Amino acid sequence: MKKSIVVGLHIGFWLCYLVLTIVLVVLSLRGEDNNAIVDETTERVLYFTVIPSVICYYLFYFLVFPKIREKKFVLTIAYALLFAIGASIIGNLLIYIFLGLESLTEREESMMVGIVFSFFVCLATGMVALITKGFITWYEELKLKEELKQKNHEMEMALVKSQLDPHFLFNTLNNIDILILKDATEASKYLNKLSDIMRFMLFETKADKILLSKEIEYIEKYIALQKIRTANSSYVNFGITGSPNGKTIAPMVFLPFIENAFKHTTNKKLDNAITIHIAVHKEIVKFECKNKFNPNRKVRHENSGLGNTLIEKRLNLLYREKHTLEVEKGKEEYCVRLTIIQ
Numbered sequence: 001m002k003k004s005i006v007v008g009l010h011i012g013f014w015l016c017y018l019v020l021t022i023v024l025v026v027l028s029l030r031g032e033d034n035n036a037i038v039d040e041t042t043e044r045v046l047y048f049t050v051i052p053s054v055i056c057y058y059l060f061y062f063l064v065f066p067k068i069r070e071k072k073f074v075l076t077i078a079y080a081l082l083f084a085i086g087a088s089i090i091g092n093l094l095i096y097i098f099l100g101l102e103s104l105t106e107r108e109e110s111m112m113v114g115i116v117f118s119f120f121v122c123l124a125t126g127m128v129a130l131i132t133k134g135f136i137t138w139y140e141e142l143k144l145k146e147e148l149k150q151k152n153h154e155m156e157m158a159l160v161k162s163q164l165d166p167h168f169l170f171n172t173l174n175n176i177d178i179l180i181l182k183d184a185t186e187a188s189k190y191l192n193k194l195s196d197i198m199r200f201m202l203f204e205t206k207a208d209k210i211l212l213s214k215e216i217e218y219i220e221k222y223i224a225l226q227k228i229r230t231a232n233s234s235y236v237n238f239g240i241t242g243s244p245n246g247k248t249i250a251p252m253v254f255l256p257f258i259e260n261a262f263k264h265t266t267n268k269k270l271d272n273a274i275t276i277h278i279a280v281h282k283e284i285v286k287f288e289c290k291n292k293f294n295p296n297r298k299v300r301h302e303n304s305g306l307g308n309t310l311i312e313k314r315l316n317l318l319y320r321e322k323h324t325l326e327v328e329k330g331k332e333e334y335c336v337r338l339t340i341i342q
Helices: 003-028 033-068 073-099 108-163 166-182 182-200 214-229 257-263 310-319
Strands: 235-242 275-281 284-292 323-329 331-341
Touching: 003 033, 003 108, 003 166, 033 073, 033 108, 033 214, 073 108, 108 310, 166 214, 182 214, 214 235, 214 257, 214 275, 257 275, 257 331, 310 323
Parallel strands: 235 275
Antiparallel strands: 275 284, 284 331, 323 331
16 A cells, blocks of 8 residues: 555544544533633643544554464453553643643542543554554555466466477477487486476466475476486586475476576586575575576577566565575676575
8 A cells, every 4th residue: 555545544534533522522611611621621631532542543553453463362452451551641641740730639530530531542542543554454465465466477477488488398309309219218207207397387386385395396307307418417416405395385486597597507518517405494495506607608688488577576476575585696607595484
């Protein structure tokens, strides 16, 4: 929600509050000719209701509402009562400071009624603050879901282009075709891997979350297909630490970085030309992908694959404030580090 609209909601509430307060004061003083009583009543309303209400409203807005979100209901009630009582006491202190001790002691019964009245007004104002904050939060989450749905649609279209990249498909099929003449059994295994990859990309990536083990399995098959094109068994170094069992992740989060690594690494005779590592911790998954490249080689700009901007936007939507992405480009090495908080 735009900041101007949020500010407008607050201003609108306080205008309504002040108008209602003024109307009640006017009705209660109707027919009263003593100006001193009118002034004292007005000041009492200001100190007993308006100022404590402002205090309570923003304490509930900024401190109580987060406890509700965290489902700490006992603490929520404790905070609400504490803030309402505290605001009522502040109202009494203001009367003592500005109207004098006599205003508190000369009508003790009236004072207690005022404190109780102030307490319930503060609670009511706090409830309005919770409703306002709840509405703003609901609207922002709704907009975020709509934006995520739209971005996911854009991502699906981009992924189709990336996943069905003719260069990757034609090269893989061509390599498998050549391998059939040498080792039909091995070629059949690679063909099954390609089939699994296509099935994964076309169907399983539609889910919001998939098992991390499934994502890793897909990456392993993708790497195996890429390695058909070289006799260097040390061309790619892929490692995993920790157990991915039970962990989930958004589909196709790591693959765009791996695709880019293969795309920009041309010397397949180098050992560890591409190094990929996934570390699984209790609440964190760390991904690192390094690839060596030739700085003198001219980079071809292709339409296939995902751009960094789109990748970053998707990460921000999927893992807002729950991820860090670091990109380092050296003279001959490119490194991407992605940390995701589960």
